[in-house]
Amino acid sequence: MLTDTLPFLPATVAPDAPAWAPHGANGLVQSLMGVAEAAALVRSGRPCCIAGDAQALRSLPPGRWIGGSIPYFMAEQGGLCSREQVFVTELPQLPPGAGDGAWVQRYTRETLSRVCTDAPAHGFSLIVLPAFSAVHEAFAQEAPDYPEMYQRPLLGWVAGLHLDDLGQALPGVMHGPDGRWLHDEAVVLHVPVSPALQAHLDIVNPFEPSSGPGIVFDAGGFSAGDCLIDGQPANLHDWLLAGGADTRLPLVADYCGAMVNVSIKALDAAAHRVDFYAPVFPGVVYRCARPLPDYVAAFERALARQQPPGTLVMSCNCILNYLHGGLEGRTLGAMRGPATFGEIAYQLLNQTLVYLTLVEA
Template identity: 55%
Template sequence: MKHASQLMSVVEASQLIEQGASLVIAGSTESLERLPAGNWIGGTTPYFMTEAGGLCDQQQVFVQALGLPVARIASYDRVQLPHVLEDAPEHGLTLLILPAASQVLEDYAQQAPDYADMFIKPIAGWVAGMHLDQVGQARALVYNGQEGRSYADQAVALHCPLPENLLAHIEIVNLFQPGSGPVLRFGETGFSAADCLADEQPANLASLIRERQIDTRVPLVADYCGALINVSVQAVDEHKVQFYAPVFAGVDYRFAEPLEDYPSQFIEALPAQEGEMLLGCNCILNYLYSQLEGRCTGALTGPITFGEVAYQLLNQTAVRISLIES
């Protein structure tokens, strides 16, 4: 079948699975558990961006039909995950879903840039989560549809070969720009930080945030080899700050400039569509902080996720994967 991306009932999704379609599916645990085995991977989230706007729906599922053959669907634990791209076709695309708050996600976040074939073979995807009322109670789950199994501690990947005339085009849509505050540099890579250098002077990050009254709804932003990458703040303790993605030692960060109107600015920033869109996702923090429920973000539809993957782990970002002529 052709590429399609839409919210549908479990019955409708089951029919597509039974027809043999290759699919990426997002939904609540209860909805995903009702789906039959087949050529699909999935992850938990009840939040979606539809053509009508953002919404929360625990009954329906968001289905992204790839219209591509499946070379392999596989699950990866912490030992296997560094080899994920060694399983990918030489000319193809790997779609990856990781569970939030898992060790396998932490591993990917910190180590993915060093994986074999990273930045040579395209890989993109997202992080599964849960309803925000269930944070700390429910587990994020990912699904290997061929096995009919779910995992809270493994990643799942769908490897697709592509026709020779097509290439996977992965775009990061990030509205955040570095602000005018101090340049921050950390001595260690990790999901938390206490001490840092602020404009080359020793500082405690938590104290700096309080003293400068920094709005932590905006992320830290750094230039990673030409791409602006966000690191979102999860919590500020007395002496330490927790992040949703790792900060890397020796990289310069700044807190971002605030956004005034995310939906309008997002539509303006979204590049013109190249080729045919295959898959998209947007971050739960954008949904929350920019109040996207009921508000439209243009042509980019898909799950609202707890992290995004465009080669490496991203935060407060949207990702779009398209197929373009080579």
């Protein structure tokens, strides 16, 4: 059931605002820009995803777009924080006469499991979720079991806040067609592509598991205490403290051949509990990550090994990489996009770069 939220705020762009002009690869925008320029792009009818501060997003006109709150970006000039500018990612359109192209949908916790069955048969879907919400929690724990998951490319990110605003405001997402500002729903842009192209979704994880002991949990979730460490009963909170672990480093596990991180949010001394930014799953062997002497060098090595194919459409990186890696003012090759509170490549990820390319089928 769709819910009503805050009313749409009319655009504040002047009538003589500059017209939008493409300046991305192959005419697709992947750029940080002012609100006036973003509004012109929205009015042009092009499908897009826009990241920015809540006030900036809510000043944009209605259109075929989705958005999420975050003021941290990896831009052409390097990592930066801005409350006034927004990062716009334009999505591809079908050739004339090939169909209606991309469409936007809203999902509640109860309807989110349909996200992949609703997806185009040939294309991909881009999802944005508000952090700390019920729909965020549901997706994190249940997405691997959604119908058609892993059959159709699903990427996206988790909307957040300026770190100074934590505890004072809620992350939100924007449903562009009617200007709804939502705190507990997901917005999705379903994007069909030409049969001549294939969507290719991948991740860049600079972390590797250490050779330390394996950690296994009996129950999954966003927090944990009791567990098995090297097969022996232990408390994760106490074990991390006793070993002087660097909690900026995630736990890493092999999920069917892909190294996936679970980042540590906080240590709760009173409850002897560790809180995470993504859920752990029972029966999976986790290990503490190896330290990274140089974040950027680690990303560059990982990107060089993967050699991303085709035309880059979108990427997003984690706010923890932005902070812990000192990425302000530094670039990561051609990767541009928001620095988010979580990344999505089929399932929720942490401290990972996610990107999608289009390759010739």
